[in-house]
Each structure stands twice: as structure tokens, then as C-alpha cells.
Amino acid sequence: MHEMALAQNILDIVLDAARRHGAHRVRRISIRAGRLRGIIPEQLQFCFGFVAKDSIAEGADLSVVTVPIKARCKACGREFLVEEFKFICPDCNDPHVETLQGLELLVENIEVV
Amino acid sequence: MAITIQVLNSILEFNDTCASENRSLFEKNNTYVVNLMSSPGAGKTTLLEKTLERMGPEGVAVIEGDIQTTRDAERLARFKIPIVQINTGAACHLDGQMIRNALKELDLSRIRLLLIENVGNLVCPAEFRVGEHAKVAVLSVTEGEDKPLKYPLMFRESCVCVLNKIDLLPHLDYSVDEVVKNARQINPHLELFPVSCKTGEGLDAWIHWLGSKMSHA
Numbered sequence: 050m051h052e053m054a055l056a057q058n059i060l061d062i063v064l065d066a067a068r069r070h071g072a073h074r075v076r077r078i079s080i081r082a083g084r085l086r087g088i089i090p091e092q093l094q095f096c097f098g099f100v101a102k103d104s105i106a107e108g109a110d111l112s113v114v115t116v117p118i119k120a121r122c123k124a125c126g127r128e129f130l131v132e133e134f135k136f137i138c139p140d141c142n143d144p145h146v147e148t149l150q151g152l153e154l155l156v157e158n159i160e161v162v
Numbered sequence: 163m164a165i166t167i168q169v170l171n172s173i174l175e176f177n178d179t180c181a182s183e184n185r186s187l188f189e190k191n192n193t194y195v196v197n198l199m200s201s202p203g204a205g206k207t208t209l210l211e212k213t214l215e216r217m218g219p220e221g222v223a224v225i226e227g228d229i230q231t232t233r234d235a236e237r238l239a240r241f242k243i244p245i246v247q248i249n250t251g252a253a254c255h256l257d258g259q260m261i262r263n264a265l266k267e268l269d270l271s272r273i274r275l276l277l278i279e280n281v282g283n284l285v286c287p288a289e290f291r292v293g294e295h296a297k298v299a300v301l302s303v304t305e306g307e308d309k310p311l312k313y314p315l316m317f318r319e320s321c322v323c324v325l326n327k328i329d330l331l332p333h334l335d336y337s338v339d340e341v342v343k344n345a346r347q348i349n350p351h352l353e354l355f356p357v358s359c360k361t362g363e364g365l366d367a368w369i370h371w372l373g374s375k376m377s378h379a
Binding site: 054055058059061062063072076087137145156157159160161162 | 163165167170174175176177253254255285314349351
């Protein structure tokens with residue numbers, strides 16, 4: 050949800066980076082979004098298309114890579130992918146795990162001309 | 163010719179910066195801050211009313227977040243505490259910048275406990291830090307035992323869940339054990355307080371928790 054607020058933030062970041070590199074047009078934007086963020090790529094693309102109108106990022110393709118949730122068991126050290134939001138160690142069943150990935154939300158890179 | 167520029171900027175960086183700045187202000191003024199979240203109608207405002215009745219208004223302030231109306235602020239006006247009402251207009255959550263602006267209307271040096279009532283929404287508020295010490299989710303027993311599983315980020319980010327409206331349990335097919343099990347699957351550290359804001363049952367534990375946090379702030 051709230052893809053509109055995020056789209057605006059993405060536009061600000063992208064335009065700033067493009068300006069600093071003297072770019073004329075942004076063609077593609079790569080986003081990394083952890084699964085815990087609940088981002089819907091199609092909604093994000095739609096909202097971005099809306100906010101980017103009349104900017105050098107208008108029409109840019111938003112590519113969203115969804116990062117799976119990974120955790121580490123604090124009891125036995127096992128690292129594992131969290132399926133269905135079960136934050137429980139598959140080896141020792143201990144529920145005390147720390148999230149290693151899945152909360153990312155960043156603009157990784159942009160393709161410009 | 164197209165070139166790729168590495169950016170590596172966090173999309174929520176601006177919000178997180180505001181939130182960190184807010185937090186610094188809270189620390190400097192010894193103000194403990196709770197971000198209260200829930201779906202609409204779970205009982206956040208009523209919980210605030212009961213909390214203020216029991217704790218007293220001394221040193222407490224509230225920031226109210228709603229899309230529209232000042233109704234919640236009006237309900238709390240009788241306690242004669244500093245209240246700031248934020249009307250987001252359309253935004254479904256409060257963010258760091260909104261709180262930063264609201265803080266301009268508060269004298270934090272006189273506030274020991276700041277209760278932020280977020281917009282009624284089980285999804286977005288969990289995403290946006292505002293500088294709080296604790297996120298508290300309010301879940302009512304009329305919402306079903308599976309909500310922690312359906313809204314994992316909310317329940318993973320919260321340290322406390324107030325399970326409200328337990329006075330209705332005799333009329334429902336609801337298992338408190340089941341909701342506790344589901345919540346602990348998402349977040350084993352989550353403390354659950356089953357309460358009835360209507361009858362007062364269970365509220366002591368919630369008040370005690372708040373009090374213990376304030377004294378360690």
C-alpha cells in the first residue's frame with residue numbers, strides 16, 4: 050500500500066541522481082523491495098507514472114526486485130528463508146530469530162541517457 | 163548511449179531522518195513516545211480515554227491522526243492535556259515529517275508521555291517510523307484470530323498488542339489462545355494485554371506496562 054508516497058520519494062531520489070550526473074532522460078529504475086514491505090510492483094509503476102509526468106523520468110520503466118525474507122536463529126545460528134511469515138527456526142523450532150533481509154526499500158540504480 | 167548509475171538510496175530515507183530527529187528531541191526531553199495503531203474502530207481513542215482516566219493527565223500529551231475530523235481530539239479535550247490533531251486529508255498513515263510539524267505545537271520539556279494515535283489502518287502505519295519508542299497495536303476480538311498472520315509487518319514491528327473488547331467474548335466464537343499463538347508466530351516478543359475498555363477488565367496490566375516504560379525512558 051501507500052505506493053503513491055513511495056513513488057514520490059523515488060522520483061525525488063531519481064531526479065537528484067540524474068541531475069548530478071547531467072542526464073537528459075531516465076529510462077529505467079531498479080528498485081529492491083523486501084517482502085515484508087508489501088509493495089505491489091504494478092501499483093508502484095502506476096503511481097510512479099503519475100508522479101513522473103512532465104519530468105525527465107516520465108515513461109521510465111520501474112523494475113522491482115522483491116527480496117525474500119531471510120532470518121537467523123538466535124539459538125542455533127541457522128539462517129533460513131522465512132516462508133509464510135513463520136519466524137520460527139526450521140531446525141530447532143526456536144522463535145527468537147533476527148531478520149537479516151526482507152525490510153529493504155531502495156533505489157538501486159537508474160539507467161539514463 | 164545508456165549508462166547505469168548506482169544510486170543505493172533508501173526510499174524511506176527522508177522519513178527515517180525525520181523520525182531520528184524526532185527521536186533525538188524525545189530523548190533530550192525525557193519524553194516516552196508510543197505510536198498507537200489499529201484498524202478503524204478497534205478502540206484506540208477509547209483506550210486513550212481509559213488510560214488518561216487511570217493515569218491522570220499530568221505530563222501526558224496526545225497527537226491525533228485522522229484523515230478527516232477533529233472528533234478524536236474533541237473526545238479527549240475534557241482531560242485538558244496538550245493535544246495536536248493532524249488531518250492528513252488523504253494520507254493513510256502518519257509519517258515522520260507530520261509528527262515533526264506537530265511537535266512545534268508541544269512543549270516537550272513538560273511532557274513525560276506522548277501518545278500518538280495513528281490513522282485507523284492495519285497496513286501503512288507500521289511502515290513509517292515517526293521516532294516513537296514503542297509501536298502498540300490495538301486489535302479487537304471482533305476482528306478474527308488470523309489478523310496477525312494477515313498483517314505481519316504491523317505485528318512484527320509492535321512490541322505490545324492490546325486485545326480489546328473481551329467483554330464481547332461470550333457472544334463470539336473466538337479463541338484468545340489462537341490469536342496469541344498467531345501473534346507469537348509473527349513476533350515471539352509481542353506482549354499481549356487482553357482488555358475491555360468498556361468494563362475496565364485487564365487495563366491495569368496495560369497501565370502498569372506504560373508506567374514501567376516511562377520510568378525507564
